[in-house]
Amino acid sequence: MAPSSTKGDGVRPRSDPEWHSVAAPGADLPAALRGTVGPERVLQALQDLERIKSRHAGWMRDVHVDLVRRLNRDAGSGQAPEPFDESMWHRGAHLDVLRGNPLVERIGTGLTTLAAAAADLATSADTSGKLPTEAFTRCLDEAVEIAAGLQQLISETWNLLASIDPLTGLGNRPAMLRRLAIESDRHARENQPCCVAMLDLDHFKTVNDTHGHVVGDTVLRSVASLLAASVRPYDAVFRYGGEEFLLCLPNADLRTAWAIAERLRLKVAGWSIPIAKGAELRTSVSTGIAPLSSAQSVEATLERADAALYAAKSRGRNCVVVRNA
Known part of the structure; x- marks a missing residue:
């Protein structure tokens, strides 16, 4: 795997961030969607x-x-x-x-x-x-x-x-868009920071081609469960589509969002996924982060996070890239 890149676009990450101490802004997402609850x-x-x-x-x-x-x-x-x-x-x-x-x-x-x-x-x-x-x-x-x-x-x-992705049990894209709209409105009212992190499984096509789609589904479910269990209680994890996931990180500035994403990157990279016949598989994620702002549409924020994700892929994958507003 490629080594982690700590480079951002103008953001210098803090060391050992105390991100667990951030106050919760409120629970706008059904409890089921904070974890992986299947249909x-x-x-x-x-x-x-x-x-x-x-x-x-x-x-x-x-x-x-x-x-x-x-x-x-x-x-x-x-x-x-x-x-x-x-x-x-x-x-x-x-x-x-x-x-x-x-x-x-x-x-x-x-x-x-x-x-x-x-x-x-x-x-x-x-x-x-x-x-x-x-x-x-x-x-x-x-x-x-x-x-x-x-x-x-x-x-x-x-x-x-109707809001659950049937494979992973995470929130689906319509649920994601509703949550991001809520956070965008909150930012407009309270100027509370919120960031969006887009995660993509590295070399996932190779997993499907080598091991088959059943194993590919197992990998998606396993990573989804790991992400949902590893974020803060008021964060939300969604399946964006394919092998991509999206994190909504309320009350998180870019530094805090980077720390959360880097923590998740390390967890995924060290995660062993059991597959057929007792074998195990490892994977990694590339992540792009962008701040959510009421001054721009949710769609524009997603485009910026996607651009940051593309930059992470270009830098060798298995890294986190932050894009400033």
């Missing part, structure tokens, strides 16, 4: 949510029938409904896929509150033959809010599925 896992989350939604609706129907029976003093006409199985909510793929979504915690709390409220209403119906109006209204409001929250999570999960 199969998202589909499982959708199945979980639909099952919980159906069970919740059925349970509320049973509670209503039971309250009417109690108010009519018709004790022999049926049995009390089984308590809602809250463990359905506290396990499953939806928790992994939707981690960080405030609705997840809100629905979990609401289910506990609703179960207790339904039990209190049943006690009131048995002891006084009446349902306290205020308590009954709160119970209904809670049930409606939970149902609406579940439907919103289902809609968001469908949107998430």
Whole structure:
């Protein structure tokens, strides 16, 4: 492999940067897209949510029938409904896929509150033959809010599925463009720095030609997982296309972005990828960095990052090149 080049276009990288201490600007990307969550896992989350939604609706129907029976003093006409199985909510793929979504915690709390409220209403119906109006209204409001929250999570999960690259589980290009637009707007409002890093696997065509496309896919998935696991919690990694990845680095100036990209370059270069028959494969990445600015379009920023990437390739690959605005 070619040695790393630390040359930039007017940027002198810092030594041993403390980039982990940079404050997070906020989470605008679904939690699933901060890691590699494949479409199969998202589909499982959708199945979980639909099952919980159906069970919740059925349970509320049973509670209503039971309250009417109690108010009519018709004790022999049926049995009390089984308590809602809250463990359905506290396990499953939806928790992994939707981690960080405030609705997840809100629905979990609401289910506990609703179960207790339904039990209190049943006690009131048995002891006084009446349902306290205020308590009954709160119970209904809670049930409606939970149902609406579940439907919103289902809609968001469908949107998430459309934002995932099916091979790597990273965000795809439409998701990337949405995130970059958010960061561009943030830069305009707060003058917060943000950089874009474009990474390309070196000699990837040779991997496909020598080992086949199945191994090539394995390499892409492995590098995608490594990148997603190695960035800061609020950075975002996307599959740009082919063997190219793109990093969105909020709250990072050019020096910090260089340090992050160089750290990733070293990790990829030292990464062993298991392939068929116990063999291992190594690869490397070339990286081009450009600052995101509200003064220029996202497309212009991508063009500058691509030009920096081309320069990295020209310098022998396996290096990082920074292009100033």
